[in-house]
Each structure stands twice: as structure tokens, then as C-alpha cells.
Amino acid sequence: MAAIELRGLTKVYPGGVKALDALDLAIPDGEFFALLGPSGCGKTTLLRTIAGLETASGGAVVIGGRDVTGVQPGGRDVAMVFQDYALFPHMDVTDNIAYPLRIKKVAKGARRDKAAEVGARLGLDHLMDRRPGQLSGGQQQRVALARVMATQAQAYLFDEPLSNLDARLRLEARTFLKKLQRELGVTTVFVTHDQAEALAMADRMAVMEAGHIRQIGTPAEVFQRPANTFVAGFIGSTPMNLLDGTVRGDTLEVAGCKIAVPASAGGPLSDGEKIVYGVRPEYLTYSAGPAEGAFGGQVAIVENLGASHLATLDVNDVSVQVVVPEGSEPAVGDDGYAVPRRDRALVYRNGELV
Numbered sequence: 001m002a003a004i005e006l007r008g009l010t011k012v013y014p015g016g017v018k019a020l021d022a023l024d025l026a027i028p029d030g031e032f033f034a035l036l037g038p039s040g041c042g043k044t045t046l047l048r049t050i051a052g053l054e055t056a057s058g059g060a061v062v063i064g065g066r067d068v069t070g071v072q073p074g075g076r077d078v079a080m081v082f083q084d085y086a087l088f089p090h091m092d093v094t095d096n097i098a099y100p101l102r103i104k105k106v107a108k109g110a111r112r113d114k115a116a117e118v119g120a121r122l123g124l125d126h127l128m129d130r131r132p133g134q135l136s137g138g139q140q141q142r143v144a145l146a147r148v149m150a151t152q153a154q155a156y157l158f159d160e161p162l163s164n165l166d167a168r169l170r171l172e173a174r175t176f177l178k179k180l181q182r183e184l185g186v187t188t189v190f191v192t193h194d195q196a197e198a199l200a201m202a203d204r205m206a207v208m209e210a211g212h213i214r215q216i217g218t219p220a221e222v223f224q225r226p227a228n229t230f231v232a233g234f235i236g237s238t239p240m241n242l243l244d245g246t247v248r249g250d251t252l253e254v255a256g257c258k259i260a261v262p263a264s265a266g267g268p269l270s271d272g273e274k275i276v277y278g279v280r281p282e283y284l285t286y287s288a289g290p291a292e293g294a295f296g297g298q299v300a301i302v303e304n305l306g307a308s309h310l311a312t313l314d315v316n317d318v319s320v321q322v323v324v325p326e327g328s329e330p331a332v333g334d335d336g337y338a339v340p341r342r343d344r345a346l347v348y349r350n351g352e353l354v
Ligand SMILES: Nc1ncnc2c1ncn2[C@@H]1O[C@H](COP(=O)(O)OP(=O)(O)O)[C@@H](O)[C@H]1O
Pocket: 013, 014, 015, 017, 018, 019, 037, 038, 039, 040, 041, 042, 043, 044, 045, 046
């Protein structure tokens, strides 16, 4: 088990795509670290460069205090699970799980014992003689996990390992994987484009955009205080309201309404300054009657979220979304008001949190 440190890591592919741009990152020993970002932002490249499957164009990869930048993948002592599992179709489950041990020249008996032990732990004990083609997607995914765990590497690297599973299985697998990582205590880098998955699983997480890390923090920090409007728009199952506004003395004018300055707005705001006001739909309270400091408008859309509803208000031609608890949802066309929580609203200047 080992800490992972990236120092000024840069990757330029032949042809000139800069997939990683002078990236700095320190992941302590034993941490479950999630790497989140949209497709094409460089997540797979980052993981493959840590594993040594891609060579860095600049900077350093340090694992367990050892600079491994020039070291071959086999000498780095990390194990990687790929999105497509990459199981060998002609081998049974035992041989698939034991494959990395065979590469390490572990004796056959010891290999099979280890595969059986890890397989049992993942509930695969009755499937050990089957081939991948005879397994469901979820079972194949567990074989891929078992293969990684059998290697006892210093770090595990997961590249969207749950994305081929259906929604229900995916939730189960995520709980299971998190529990397993906690038990084993192996440093884990988990790549996903699914913000809910990152929030649910990570001890800490990074949000990437176009080869850069835009924020690093705990899921709570990233959810409650996104450092910039990119992260603010990317995190959350209902997107944050990001509304143009103007500073008017000691209040804000947003969507034609007089709104209180958020409690957290740290830096001084100057009168007349243009800002972006951010508040999550969950941090607005819906009211059918006028309320002080509220966004007031007409209900344009009501969407069912299950235990709550998402109402979109038309506020002077600006859309403001608010989560309304079950039972008190408005009807389309109603006059409606949404009061922001001052302790959860945010102000952005030039895209960065004030
Ligand atoms: N082998 C490659 N050769 C050239 N460009 C690549 C290669 N692999 C990835 N890229 C490019 O690098 C960028 C990052 O890709 P990738 O790391 O796969 O992103 P992600 O995993 O976040 O979707 C993209 O612009 C992609 O097109």
C-alpha cells in the first residue's frame, strides 16, 4: 500500500493533443480517491500514465515515495481494472483471477488457492469453473475486481468499472466496492464520469476539465462549495442555478429580484459589479405566497423526482429551479416564490468562487 503523487504531470499525444497539463496531485496511502470529469477530459490518460501504460511527456509519477516515471508497468506494483473488464474468454474464472499471479510466477497450487479465497469473498465460489461468456455482466465485473484484488498491489486503479452495469446493479456494486476498499485499505484511484458515483464513493475527489484539475476536496466540500462555475454546473443530480446578477449596495439584483448576499461571500463586492449567483435547487424553499428576498415568478414546468418535485419558475424570463417536497408541489401556471438559503448560496466572479 502506498501514497501516489503526481508532480507537474503532462501528457501530449503524438499529433499534439495535450491530455494532461502540468497536473499536481497527492493521494495519501489508503485513500479512496475519485477522479471525475466529462468524456475526453483526460481521466483514462491519467490512470494509464500512473500505471505506466502511457509514458509521461513531462513531470513525475511517485508511488510509495519511489519515482516510477521511467519504470515499466510491471515494476510499478499497481493493478488496473478497465471499463470493459478485459477478461480472457477462453479461461475459466479461476484462471482469469489467477492470471496476474501466473505472470508473477506464483506456483499453480498457491495461485488456485488465492483465486478461490478472493472469489469466495466476492460471491463467485459457485462460478469458478465457468468462462466469462457464461456469466452475467455483474458477475464478469466481480471477476475483474477479484483479479485485481488477487494481485495485492500497492494501489488499485479503476477506469469506470461500473459503467457497463445496469442502474440497479451499479448501485449494489458501488456499495460493495466501497466496503471492500475500506476493509483492504489499499490506495484506490477510481475514475468516473458520474458525479453521483464520485460523491457516494470517494474519501476525496478531483474534478477534471480538459487536462486540468479544477477542484480537489471531499465530496461535501465539492458539493457545497464548488470552486468555480464549471464544477458547480457538473456536480449535483439537478444542476445548480447559475444566474447573472449585479451588486446593488448591500444586496444583489438577480433575475430582476432583490436577493441577499450569501453568507459565505468572503471577498468584498463592489457596487455595480457583475457576478454569477449560484444556488442549488435543493437549497431554495418554495412558497406559494410572496416572501422577502425570494425569486418570484410563474411555475413553468413541474418534474417528478420521486420523493420530491423539481419546479422550474419563470422569473422575469430567467429559469430558476427549486425542489419542492412531496405533497406541496405547485401546478403549472401558478405564481410561485423561491427563497434561497443564505448559508448555501454562492457568488462567482469571473467564474471563480468569491
Ligand atoms: N492514443 C491516443 N492518441 C491521441 N489522442 C488520444 C489518445 N487517447 C486519448 N486521446 C485524447 O486525449 C484526450 C483525453 O482522452 P481520455 O484520457 O481518454 O479522456 P477520458 O478518459 O476523460 O474520456 C481526448 O482528447 C482524447 O481524444
